[in-house]
Amino acid sequence: MFDWKSIVRPNGKPFCALTAGLAVFLTFVFLLEQAVSLEDRMKLSPNHIFNLARLSNYPLVHLSWLHLFFNLFSLMGPLNLFESQHGTVYTGVVLNLTAIFAGLLYCVVGKLLYPDESVAGASGWFFTFVGYFSWKASLATPRTQLLQTPYHFPTALSPLILLLLITLFVPSASFWGHLSGLTIGYAIGSNEKAFGKLSPPSWLIKKVENKLDIYIQKIPPFVKYYREVEVEDTDRTDYSWLFEPHVSLPLHNDPPQQTHGSGRVLGTA
Template identity: 90%
Template structure:
């Protein structure tokens, strides 16, 4: 079951600042789409593999209110949890980098398999985060029980079930776009130390935040800005997994102990 309290208010703190701000920003972008044609300028297709603007902006554009609504509902929980554990600035960097990496993967494969298709929407971020958290969870719990049955399956592969269900039951959902996001999530989860080297160093983030302190202090109190100084010493061993909040998920990928037993759119069109 979902532990909604730990997801929406991690550590008993208010909703995270970047997560809340992103929800507002995506809504504003969608409203602008009703006046200005942004879809043709921002959606991503294999032909745009060298277009950095599209590679980083395609998650921001949505094709309908339902598309936006379901992407926001699915993304806010895992993103809020991630931001509370990694910091606000780092999370912003991760969103940009993962959009580019997933976009590149989508375009490379698309050159061979679907050269004429395009994607848009933030659900790729959702699959990246779910892939990341499921990989971390698998280090503590390699196999997960299937509901109340005696059957178990690999924890790391649990997002694939969601991927298949969405592909089957959501019209025009982009299987390849979602799979690209999920693959990037697995990559980050398995190589988090290496991935973190792509982001600005901690000392630089703290320096920037110190310079912008007067503006950070003006952020409304009903959202929480996570400064780098608050999370830099966090070994992140006390992860709250989306489905099993009582397990502790490791930051680094140490060898697990042996145990016995147990266009098309990204999201809703």
Template identity: 55%
Template sequence: MFRWSDLTRPNGQPPSALTTGLLAFLLLLFCLNKVIPINDAMSLSPKGIFNPGRLSNYPLAHLSLFHLFFNAFSLVGPLNVFESQHGTVHTGVVLNLTAVMTGLLYCLFGKLFYPDTSIAGASGWCFTFFGYFSYKESAISPRYHIPNSNFAFPTVLAPMVLLILISILVPGVSFWGHFFALMVGYFLGAKEKAFRKIMPPSWIIEKIEDKAEPLIRLIPSWVKFYREKDMTERDVAKYTSLFAPHDPLPLHNAVETQPSGGRVLGTA
């Protein structure tokens, strides 16, 4: 059966370095905003489409402790796993690129429909990775069966169901911010090799790691830095289900058949 430790300690390894550091950094920025209004400089509205800082930094801003906690809790699992499979520096670049892609889509669409509405928060990243993993998971389990019921729906649409529920139940969330982040996640899952064409090549990432080696050595042993040179099988490795390895039995009871048959991402 699926276990929380599979997400927070992928493959039995310590928590991933970037994931752990990012969560600590988000908390630091939240506390710093109480002294200096940095959120005002990071939130993104359609008017900021030509502002590179806002396009890449809006996921770092959070307006409430609940907003921060919910996003951190939702992000820690999928980001830990992604980093363990792709490398630490590689994952950092993916975070930046997907934030910019989501931001551009939000701004271009918003020029027509919500020109004065801003977004902020890491829930965009959450939906990007929800979309990525749901697409990958759908190749192994095409349909998700609701526990203790006979109802099922396509696995790839699970994040869309979550998006709709959150939009209904949580006032003030940015439906379009989440939606475009989810679309970027689907694209990343479906066209990962194509996405890597806009990524720095591995040799550049390895150079960055070589230059940062003195800092990497300072990383404590209770987190794991995944080096680019150890990710040589990334392009050919097959996706492994997050749910199947520890549950050889069906996740649902099969039905017997006869032989013939201002808004922000995640809070107000």
């Protein structure tokens, strides 16, 4: 069902630097929280719609070891794959922007439906990347087989099954937080070119990386830093996806072609 090898070690290369670093940082933040209360300062509620710090940082705080473990376990695979295809710096920008956009969406809807609830945790990112990859995969494979059954369902909607299962079996999980992240993932997947205009231009990323080359070279060899120059010509048509290990996709969004705490937990998937 899962092509873990190509997800964890894309192209047979080491784990991505930002993905590995994020796992370490999230663990550090959780340990710090045991000494200094961060939850009340970082979790996001609809009343914080204009608080940029909370909009950016709510994915960093977790409410328990179990919450942290499941979020890391689920996020590392899709984030690692995305970083290997898009570059380390660009992926960092995407993490920040998607947190803000999903947070804004959560707050806007929450003003009407759940004004007193709050969310925290990195699983919103997980749903963003799963939504992104499932949308891309749907361009080549509109319908996907459900495990080994004779049943098929729309590929792009497959994350909704996961969303409903988590909501059913993990009552403390934030349905609306997950749905907000998933919606942003769909939006990026359906118009990645427009979203890319919000990030620094490629030439600027290259210039910064050239300036910081001496520090980049000091990154341990057991992780891989993906420079902009390495990924600008990367073939992003071959996706390792949740249900289809090898899905060939068009580079652009063309029509499908016949080719081969007191807060709510933002997920524990």
